[in-house]
Amino acid sequence: xxxxxxxxxxxxxxxxxxxxxxxxxxxxxxxxxxxxxxxxxxxxxxxxxxxxxxxxxxxxxxxxxxxxxxxxxxxxxxxxxxxxxxxxxxxxxxxxxxxxxxxxxxxxxxxxxxxxxxxxxxxxxxxxxxxxxxxxxxxxxxxxxxxxxxxxxxxxxxxxxxxxxxxxxxxxxxxxxxxxxxxxxxxxxxxxxxxxxxxxxxxxxxxxxxxxxxxxxxxxxxxxxxxxxxxxxxxxxxxxxxxxxxxxxxxxxxxxxxxxxxxxxxxxxxxxxxxxxxxxxxxxxxxxxxxx
Amino acid sequence: xxxxxxxxxxxxxxxxxxxxxxxxxxxxxxxxxxxxxxxxxxxxxxxxxxxxxxxxxxxxxxxxxxxxxxxxxxxxxxxxxxxxxxxxxxxxxxxxxxxxxxxxxxxxxxxxxxxxxxxxxxxxxxxxxxxxxxxxxxxxxxxxxxxxxxxxxxxxxxxxxxxxxxxxxxxxxxxxxxxxxxxxxxxxxxxxxxxxxxxxxxxxxxxxxxxxxxxxxxxxxxxxxxxxxxxxxxxxxxxxxxxxxxxxxx
Numbered sequence: 001x002x003x004x005x006x007x008x009x010x011x012x013x014x015x016x017x018x019x020x021x022x023x024x025x026x027x028x029x030x031x032x033x034x035x036x037x038x039x040x041x042x043x044x045x046x047x048x049x050x051x052x053x054x055x056x057x058x059x060x061x062x063x064x065x066x067x068x069x070x071x072x073x074x075x076x077x078x079x080x081x082x083x084x085x086x087x088x089x090x091x092x093x094x095x096x097x098x099x100x101x102x103x104x105x106x107x108x109x110x111x112x113x114x115x116x117x118x119x120x121x122x123x124x125x126x127x128x129x130x131x132x133x134x135x136x137x138x139x140x141x142x143x144x145x146x147x148x149x150x151x152x153x154x155x156x157x158x159x160x161x162x163x164x165x166x167x168x169x170x171x172x173x174x175x176x177x178x179x180x181x182x183x184x185x186x187x188x189x190x191x192x193x194x195x196x197x198x199x200x201x202x203x204x205x206x207x208x209x210x211x212x213x214x215x216x217x218x219x220x221x222x223x224x225x226x227x228x229x230x231x232x233x234x235x236x237x238x239x240x241x242x243x244x245x246x247x248x249x250x251x252x253x254x255x256x257x258x259x260x261x262x263x264x265x266x267x268x269x270x271x272x273x274x275x276x277x278x279x280x281x282x283x284x285x286x287x288x289x290x291x292x
Numbered sequence: 293x294x295x296x297x298x299x300x301x302x303x304x305x306x307x308x309x310x311x312x313x314x315x316x317x318x319x320x321x322x323x324x325x326x327x328x329x330x331x332x333x334x335x336x337x338x339x340x341x342x343x344x345x346x347x348x349x350x351x352x353x354x355x356x357x358x359x360x361x362x363x364x365x366x367x368x369x370x371x372x373x374x375x376x377x378x379x380x381x382x383x384x385x386x387x388x389x390x391x392x393x394x395x396x397x398x399x400x401x402x403x404x405x406x407x408x409x410x411x412x413x414x415x416x417x418x419x420x421x422x423x424x425x426x427x428x429x430x431x432x433x434x435x436x437x438x439x440x441x442x443x444x445x446x447x448x449x450x451x452x453x454x455x456x457x458x459x460x461x462x463x464x465x466x467x468x469x470x471x472x473x474x475x476x477x478x479x480x481x482x483x484x485x486x487x488x489x490x491x492x493x494x495x496x497x498x499x500x501x502x503x504x505x506x507x508x509x510x511x512x513x514x515x516x517x518x519x520x521x522x523x524x525x526x527x528x529x530x531x532x533x534x535x536x537x538x539x540x541x542x
Binding site for chain 1: 313314315316322324325328329330331332333334337353355357358359360363366367369370371372374389442444447448451467468471494495496525
């Protein structure tokens, strides 16, 4: 980065530190914050979509939909995350490559041979010769999908509970006005349930934020991986040898997570106030009284 | 019909690209001097230099991938990369699930690194990396084993007193002891484990294994492999080399 960094072992003090903190690996570390933030930013809405679909299915009148929703919620919640992340992702990857192999492989052989999964090179996703970028992007997409399924199941349970919590009187009134079940759902139930769902969803959000180290199981290098890798003691084999500095790196992560928590709490607090407005809840009642 | 056309188009694309297919080399990137991620964020170490040379000799385009040690074999089998090049010792247990090339490093010594020279290994616990031959050895000897996911953590465990010693490849521990300023010492006891270090392949990948085998042999024959092993930044002049045994059948 700087011209004086050419021979890191000859420099000292502040110069050394500025070279050290701008090494290629540190730049990767800084980028990994963006990886984590974008993962969370993409996963949160996707998980909400899964959760909403799951909750709606779980309380449907139609039996197969209800069964599907309830099985999804209870099964995914019951499987330990680490198992899910180790095996589901490999299975998902193979589930993508198998149909592709049927289309592009000349022999179409059964790919599961003993412990191995063998498809012709053209069926690999992404192809082995693809840019490293595509391999990373593919791994990232698998990660987002897996996170969305796992957190979607938890969100579904939260939303299911929230839907059940909306006072029956509200729905009955709507029915008395002649609204169809669909209209009741859309106009009355969904707008009112959010305030009940919010505490549970905010918990999930915080857990999701802190679950990103699971990314390394999927081969994605996140902030915790880099903190451990950069902080570990370095011998003379490295350009910047140093003792065990993991404590400092983890302190940086601590600050990052605390900052994220603070920001989230601010946003969630405002959201809660907004959702409570005019609701038939204690918080809504308190707001009404304060205004009067 | 549309599907057929698409399939044909994809197949033609595939064959056109076959000629320059990329071989993906999977490594751990946390075990200097075998392999590590250097300060530029790239894979470096003995295996990097050797792997690049092997690919050149075999006429292959290679790309480096890092993967956690725990899942390095399952990910090879599911095809995320084609070769394991991660200081992996050849053992019968591993031979059951993957195939090895001929060794590129002769069987190396494993050693203990401890805070003082008079520790009681028997009462332990002794730290080792998960799923390594060293971890297996400690368990076999009836010592108390503490397993860690990365080599770095095993050494840290000794420093903070969780374990009395760490058991690992001697070549990994020597610089740790030398640069600790006397805080860590190598114990005199050394154990020879494993059948040398080799490249790992899927059982079905005999063709690729053949290419790498030939390349390793040619590096042994012209002495470049031995010259690389004894480089100061890797294993040093005192390292065990192939010598004349490597030149048999050249």
